[in-house]
Amino acid sequence: MTDQPAPITYAASGVDVEAGDRAVELMKAHIEATHTPAVMGGVGAFAGLYDASALKALPRPLLATSTDGVGTKVAIAQAMDIHDTIGFDLVGMVVDDIVVMGAEPLFMTDYIATGKVEPTRIAAVVSGIAKACAEAGTALVGGETAEHPGLLAEDEYDVAGAATGMVDASAVLGPERVRAGDVIIGMGSSGIHSNGYSLVRRVVSAAGWGYEREVPEFGRTLGEELLEPTRLYTTPCLDLVKALNGDPAQGDGPGAAAEGGFPENAQRSEGLGGDLPVRGFSHVTGGGLAANLARVLPAGLLATVDRSTWSWPAVFSLVAELGRVPQADLERTLNLGVGMVAVVAPEQADAAVAQLTAAGQTAWVMGEVSAYSPEDVAGAGEDFVQGAKGVDGGGVLLTGAYAD
Numbered sequence: 473m474t475d476q477p478a479p480i481t482y483a484a485s486g487v488d489v490e491a492g493d494r495a496v497e498l499m500k501a502h503i504e505a506t507h508t509p510a511v512m513g514g515v516g517a518f519a520g521l522y523d524a525s526a527l528k529a530l531p532r533p534l535l536a537t538s539t540d541g542v543g544t545k546v547a548i549a550q551a552m553d554i555h556d557t558i559g560f561d562l563v564g565m566v567v568d569d570i571v572v573m574g575a576e577p578l579f580m581t582d583y584i585a586t587g588k589v590e591p592t593r594i595a596a597v598v599s600g601i602a603k604a605c606a607e608a609g610t611a612l613v614g615g616e617t618a619e620h621p622g623l624l625a626e627d628e629y630d631v632a633g634a635a636t637g638m639v640d641a642s643a644v645l646g647p648e649r650v651r652a653g654d655v656i657i658g659m660g661s662s663g664i665h666s667n668g669y670s671l672v673r674r675v676v677s678a679a680g681w682g683y684e685r686e687v688p689e690f691g692r693t694l695g696e697e698l699l700e701p702t703r704l705y706t707t708p709c710l711d712l713v714k715a716l717n718g719d720p721a722q723g724d725g726p727g728a729a730a731e732g733g734f735p736e737n738a739q740r741s742e743g744l745g746g747d748l749p750v751r752g753f754s755h756v757t758g759g760g761l762a763a764n765l766a767r768v769l770p771a772g773l774l775a776t777v778d779r780s781t782w783s784w785p786a787v788f789s790l791v792a793e794l795g796r797v798p799q800a801d802l803e804r805t806l807n808l809g810v811g812m813v814a815v816v817a818p819e820q821a822d823a824a825v826a827q828l829t830a831a832g833q834t835a836w837v838m839g840e841v842s843a844y845s846p847e848d849v850a851g852a853g854e855d856f857v858q859g860a861k862g863v864d865g866g867g868v869l870l871t872g873a874y875a876d
Contacts (some may be wrong), residue, residue, distance in 0.1 A: 503598065506605045506612040511579070520613030522579045524638075529721040532641035536575035539634035540565040544669040545699075546630055551683055552695040555593050558631060559600025560701035561666040565757065566635045567608050568812065571709045572753040572768070573646065574717075575639035580605055582615035582633040587624035589617060597631060600701075608706040610635060640720035645713070647770040647865055649751040654841040655821035656765070656775055659708075660834030661811030663700035663787055667758040668805040672698065675795030689786040697787055705812040708831040709753055715827055716749040716820055749820040754813040760804045762857035762868040765813055769866025774844035775815075776869045781838045783875040785809050800854040803870065815841065841866075 512521035527533040542561045549558045567577040582601050584594060594617055605612045615633075624630075664672060676683070676694070683695030690697040754765045765775055784792075788808050791797060802808060814835075816824045821837055828835035849856045849869055858867040 503602050503612050503615075506602050506610070508611055511611050511613055520579065520581065522611065522613055524578075526578075526721070527638055530638065530640040531720060534575075534639050534641055534644065536570045536573050536577075536637040536639055537634065538566050538569040539632065540569065541630065541632040542666050544673060545666050547673065548669070548683060548695060548698050550627060550629070552699060554695075554699055555596040556600045557699050557701045559597055559602070560604040560704070562601055562631050562633050563604035563608060563610070564702035564704050565666050566633050567605075567610055567637075568705050568709075568755050569757075570635055570637040571706050572755050573637075573639060574643050574713055574750075574752075575637035576710055577608060577610045577635045577637040577706065579611040579613045580633055580635040581613060582631065584615070584617045584629055584631050585620050585624065586617065586629035587619070587621055588626035589619050590627075593629075597629070601631075601633070604701075604704060608704050610706070643713075643717060643720050643748070645748070645750065645752040647752065647768055649748060650769055650773060650815055650841060650866075651751070651817075652773060652841055652843045653818050654751055654815050655818050655837055656777060656839035656841065657814040657816060657821065657824055657828070657835055658782060658810045658838040659705060659812040659814070659828060660703075660782075661756070661785070661807045661809055662703035663785060664698065665702040665757070665807055665811055667807070669698075671795075671797070671801075671805050672791055675791050675797065679794045681794070687790070689790065700787075703811050705753075705755075705833070708828055708833045709812065709814070711831060712814065712824060712827055713750050716816070716824065747817070749817040750824070751815040751817065753815070756807045756810050756812060759860055760802075760806060761808065761810050761813070762870055763804060763860035766857050766860050766865050766868045767863045768815065769841070769868070771865055772843060773841050773866040774848070774869055775839055775841050775866065776871060777839035778872050779870055779874045780872040781836055781875070782809055803854075804857075808874075810838075813838075 510523040510526070512523055542558055542565065545561060546558060549555055562582065563580065566580060570577045582598070584597060586594065598615070602612050681694060683693065683698070685694045687694050687697065752768045754768045756764050761777070765777070769775055788802065788806060791806070792802055814824060825835045825837065844867065849867060852869055855870045856867060859865060
């Protein structure tokens with residue numbers, strides 16, 4: 473009799489279901505630590521349930537949603553075999569995009585794809601996501617870990633996530649609220665955050681540096697510095713909004729008494745719910761400061777940002793010098809020390825800076841908004857940005873030289 477080939481099982485094809493179950497058990501406590509009474513059910517259901525009764529307190533509740541990943545920063549985490557910080561990067565990229573709209577992020581889900589499920593590694597990733605969710609006041613209500621043998625190497629993985637938040641129509645922040653004379657407030661980043669790592673990795677590789685290299689300017693290894701987690705701006709930004717704009721759920725603030733809320737025609741400012749002191753935020757992610765700030769400005773207005781109001785953290789100077797990267801390229805790739813920007817009414821600028829500072833967030837006035845015409849920026853070259861990521865909005869002009 474001819475020998476028969478061995479049966480092909482799911483495990484033989486590279487998928488270990490039992491390893492996945494072990495990973496869930498290891499991460500379960502971290503996930504449950506983010507749950508509030510609004511989370512219905514526990515870990516392991518086909519879908520997460522969230523009690524949305526809080527929406528009833530808003531005159532015209534809107535849902536806000538965002539999804540993102542971490543990019544090639546995961547390659548450094550894998551090279552360093554450090555996996556419990558990358559979750560902060562994922563949460564920061566997702567929930568703080570929701571905060572930009574003035575919305576409170578309620579819950580989040582995650583997705584991890586890997587070549588082979590190694591339970592302790594996957595649990596470490598999820599523990600970081602859960603800790604960041606807890607800091608942001610966001611429940612982690614579910615997720616998925618998928619094993620992709622043959623597509624990813626055994627020690628490779630990628631992460632993505634999505635979150636949902638809520639905001640009243642009268643309290644939505646954005647370009648429609650920005651006025652000439654408004655003040656631009658910068659908030660310090662914790663480092664490179666989660667954008668521009670393809671450039672950073674290329675610079676490091678070309679220089680022949682290893683991630684284990686000790687760097688005196690950092691007081692730690694290069695890899696440890698590059699893995700510094702993304703700063704979460706969720707709580708300080710939302711607290712600032714509630715303090716200066718009021719809270720529609722409590723029946724206070726200029727927006728609470730507005731009729732009609734956010735207008736059907738979002739290009740018009742009428743009916744937005746009063747002249748709110750905090751006009752909007754810009755999350756400085758891919759594209760750098762100018763491109764992201766331009767997205768939250770209306771056409772016809774210009775934000776002039778003075779570079780001399782802050783200095784680069786050491787990691788950006790190292791990347792610039794090590795790779796001889798042109799300043800214009802750095803500015804459209806990295807955050808250069810500014811992770812979030814607030815646009816506020818001029819009479820509330822000092823109060824905004826004071827509150828952010830008291831909350832432990834480095835904050836400073838970095839520029840102002842004015843009306844402009846094309847001739848005003850003629851010859852500005854790469855210092856001027858107008859329109860970005862499909863948004864034909866206002867302009868941003870970077871002036872001066874960075875502080876030493």
